Amino acid sequence: MADPKKPRPAFAPWDRRELPGLFNVEETARRVGNYKWIEMKLFEALGGWVATVPELDVKMRLGT
Numbered sequence: 001m002a003d004p005k006k007p008r009p010a011f012a013p014w015d016r017r018e019l020p021g022l023f024n025v026e027e028t029a030r031r032v033g034n035y036k037w038i039e040m041k042l043f044e045a046l047g048g049w050v051a052t053v054p055e056l057d058v059k060m061r062l063g064t
Contacts, residue, residue: 046062050062050063
């Protein structure tokens with residue numbers, strides 16, 4: 001546990017010298033692009049599968 005008498009280092013939201021995080025901007029952008037591609041592929045797969053469901057109430061629930 002940290003020493004309660006020791007002051008914490010100053011961190012303000014506008015102080016961008018050292019941001020908490022594991023990835024730089026380029027790596028974050030690459031990851032977001034990959035996640036978007038995966039989400040679109042899953043959306044296409046689910047959309048194709050919903051078309052084969054015969055029950056209208058199930059189809060409506062899956063569509064939402």
